[in-house]
Amino acid sequence: MGVPAFFRWLSRKYASIVVHCVEEKGKECNGVCIPVDTTKPNPNEVEFDNLYLDMNGIIHPCTHPEDKAAPKNEDEMMVAIFEYIDRLFNIVRPRRVLYMAIDGVAPRAKMNQQRSRRFRASKEGAELVEEKTRIREEVIGKGGYLPPDEIKERFDSNCITPGTEFMDNLAQCLRYYVAERISNDPGWKNVTVILSDASVPGEGEHKIMDYIRRQRAQPNHDPNTHHCLCGADADLIMLGLATHEPNFTIIREEFKPNKPRPCALCNQVGHEIKECQGVAREKQGEHDEFAGSMPGSEQEFIFIRLCVLREYLARELTMASLPFPFDFERSIDDWVFMCFFVGNDFLPHLPSLEIREGAIDRLVTIYKDVVHKTGGYVTHNGYVDLERVELIMQAVGVAEDNIFKKRKEDDNERGPAHMTSGQFAPQALGRRDKPDAVNNARGQAFDMRMQSNKDAAQSLKASMKNGGNPEDDVRLWEDGWRQRYYKTKFDVEATDDDFRQKVVRSYVEGLCWVLRYYYQGCASWKWYFPFHYAPFASDFKDIKGMFDDFEKDTKPFKPLEQLMGVFPAASGNFLPPTWRSLMSSPDSSIIDFYPDDFAIDLNGKKYAWQGVALLPFVDERRLWAALADVYPDLTTEEQRRNSLGSDLMFVGKSHPLFDFIHELYRTESNEDTEIPAELCHGIQGLLNLDGKPILPDQPVTSPIPTLRDIAHNSAIGVKFRDPAFEKDFVFKAVLLSGAKMPNAVLKPGDWEKGNRQPWRPQTGFNQHRQPAHLDQSGFRALG
Structure with missing residues (x-):
């Protein structure tokens, strides 16, 4: 969830939701490492049925950690990922299901955020290299000493995107890893393992939620299944609540604010790169002046107990004297919906709602009043009552002027280091609507790219150097803030009612899309919010008829198409040559999608990473038209990586489902076959043969040279598909019959x-x- 402060706010307000994880460690005996026996009862003295891993939250810290030396190569990265999963399996010890979900192609609404992140990562990486070179020369010129600059290729984290060779290799490595653990670790032998790699469309956490929703709708589902979901994003808390499963726990790394990071030049802590003096640290032994990065302490894990959060919310949301029976499950859904207003991955937050300023508490107070007045809840099974949303927004709108003034007063009291009232970069890109089709000559398009935002970005840099904070042209705390906001952010007059209504309509569509996404799955793969900024709460007028439904049967991008939509030109090496040229050639008809430089509007934040990257939105029609000319250039291997794949299910020889799957391969059945629920803890779904299967008693070659092949393999793998919903099926956001509350x-x-x-x-x-x-x-x- 796009709210960095959300978890901190939640854990402070509802402190008892968090408990430390107890983690047993392996022992060493006569130089031999004895692993933890995960068949024994969980040391946390709670038994989990299913463990779900939102894998991208594991892949990133394992491939480019912030607090220790980075892996030397891709093989070390894969081993680090294996070890991380081992730790989680040791802590949680799932008895039924381990579900590993890697982000596949995302809905277009998410791709805009991915594009922003990847352009930023590329820009920041290049700037860091420049800064390191400059400061290194300065330090050495002053007589300082620094360790030799390792000549190695910088790891481009942008490769952690569907369609790249890295993600394809990761999928192969995880197949080997699962087979190895099932074959050799007693704790894995009876667990059903599902791997949804990057070839399967959908964000990892939403693939997990779709699996839970579909299993929940089956007659054999155990309503008292204890779920544990691993991931650091705050939206996992919302998604867990949205399942209405009574036993749901999140596991994540313990949050430690202001954790020291080593200097990028000398690898010592206590200073930033710009303060580095090239002073050798005290020797711990011979030749130890620069013995690598700081010693990394292993990160601990915490549990977030959603059953306890439900207790807190029951007290907070319960309303007396309602003209209808109070329904706590409905109020939970409304609370999840209201949290969207302070930020999410798909919509910018409203200017007047900051989580640090008590925005959620304000919304809850207003919400209770609205429910009393209207006699009903705001949401139902993922669908929104816009008339009631408008009442909430209008109530916030009445207070907007005071909110902005209070924010300014607080800023003045805290001083300039804590500015939150609004710093604004110069105006930049595509301000009005979805980008119009570019009909200019290709040479002019090239000029657009070369000049795009350079003046704005350089002006922003200059203002940062000269004054610390860019000048705020909006001044929300002064009269006339609405006019200045729309002029500065959208380059329109606030009196342009048609335009303001267009922004509000898009935001209303977004609220409906996000809630549907959380409760029913992706309603449209192509919808996205076409502006960089949100409207004001007071702009939400007459919204009841602004949204009907989304376009039916939209389809996701293919993996290489998504790479073209989210990558900067600097990451073009992950794409086929002729595709790459569309990002950099002056003859490219889509050259304007790939600016070399771009402005970042701090938009009320202190740090650039919190600001709004003013990038042009990708017009998918123009993108597809340009790609039509280069599609014939794909090799067979590239065509494979550009296709959509399937989930895989793995079980071991002692699993009740093993013989059933083995028989499918023996008879070479090519039909979708339903899983007998009694053989797999009530799990339902369809199986089909894998083209390159992992089969029992057949050796499995290790894709990592330092790891051994599996000579005696006990695992079997098969394609798996979630049970299909009937047409017009609606997920019921209720507690299931037979569910026992903790x-x-x-x-x-x-x-x-x-x-x-x-x-x-x-x-x-x-x-x-x-x-x-x-x-x-x-x-x-x-x-």
Whole structure:
């Protein structure tokens, strides 16, 4: 979720949702490492059925860690990923399902954020190289000493995108990893493993949610399944609540703000690169002046218990004297929806709603009043009542003027280092609407790219150097803020009602799209919000008829098409040569999609990474027209990487489903075959033969030279597809019949402490509990 502060706010307000994970470590005996026996009861004294891994949250820190030396090559990266999964499996110890989901091609609404991130990463990487070179020369010129600059190719994290050779190799490595663990680790032998790699469309966490929703709709689903989902994004908390499963836990790395990072020049902590003096650290041994990066302490994990968060929300959202029976599950869905207004991956947050300023609490207060007035909830099964949304927005709109003035007062009290009131870069790109088709000559298009945003970006850099913060031309705290905002951000007059209505209509569509995405799946692969900025809450007028439905049967991009939509030209090496040339050639008809430089509007934030990257939106019609000429150039291998794949299911010889799958291969059945629910913990779905299967008693070659081949393989793999929904099926956002709610955990003192004290798990936030070994949710109460 695009709200960096959300988890910090949540864990401070509802402190008891967080507990530390107990993690057993392997032992060493006579020089031999004895691994943890994961068949034994979970040391956290709660047993999980299913573990879901949002794999991109594992891939990134393993390939380019921030707090320790980076892997030397791709093989080391793969081993680091294996070790990370091993740690999670050791902590959680799933007994039924391990589901590993890698981001595939994303909906267009997400691709805009991906494009922004990848252009930023490329730009920041190039700037870091320049800065390191300049400062290195300065330090050495002053007599300082630095370790030799390693001549190695910089790892471009943009390769962690569907369609690249890196992601294809990762999929092959994970197939080997799963087979190896099933064959040799007793804890894996009876677990059903599902791998959804980058060839399968959809974001990782949403592929997981779709799996849960579809299984939940089956008659054999166990309503008391205990789910554990791994990932650091705050949207996982929302998605977990949206399942309405009573036993849902998030596992993530412990959040440590202001964690020191080593200097990029000397690898020591305590200073940034611009402050480096080239001073050798004290020797720990011979030739130890620059012995690598700082010693990295292994990151600890925490559990976020959504059953406890539900307890907090039950107290907060319960409304008395309603003209209808209170439905807590409906109020949970409304709370999830309201959180979208402070930020998400698909829409910019409203200018007047900042999570640090208590925006969610403000929305909840307004929401309760609206429910009383209208006699109904705001959402239902992922669909939005826009008339009630308008009442909430109008109530926020009435307070907008005071919110902006209060924000300015707070900024003045804290000083310029904490500015949040609004710093604005010069005007830049495509301000009005979706980019019009470019009909200019190709040479002119090349000039557009060469000049695109350079003046704006250089002006921004100059203002940052000279004054620290760019001048704020909007001044939301002064009268006339609406006019200045629309003129500066959209280059239109605030009196242009048609344009403002267009922005609001797009935002309303976005709210409907995001909620549908969370509860029913992707309603449209092609929809996206075509502006860099949001309207004001007070602009939401007469919105009831602004949205009907999304275009039916839209399809995702193909992997290489997505690469063309989200990559900067600097990452073009991951694309076929003739495709790459479309990013850089002056003869390219889409050259304007790939600016070398671009402005970043801080838009009320302190750091550039928090600002808005003013990039042109990609016109998919023009993109596809340009690609039509280069599609024939794809090799057979590139065509394979550009196709959409299938999920894979793996089981071992002792699994009840093993013989059934083995028989499918023996009879060479090419038909989709339903899984007998009684053989797989009630899991339903369709199986089909894999073209290059992992089969029992056949050796599996290791794709990593340092790891051994599997001589005695016990695993079998098969294509897996979630059970299909019937036409017009609607996911019911309710507790299922037979679901047993966990025992209540919170005590009277928790309400005050959870709302007042910051979350500091290292001090033992559960120490106020009863002295019993476990708290009532089944987790070990740590102190």
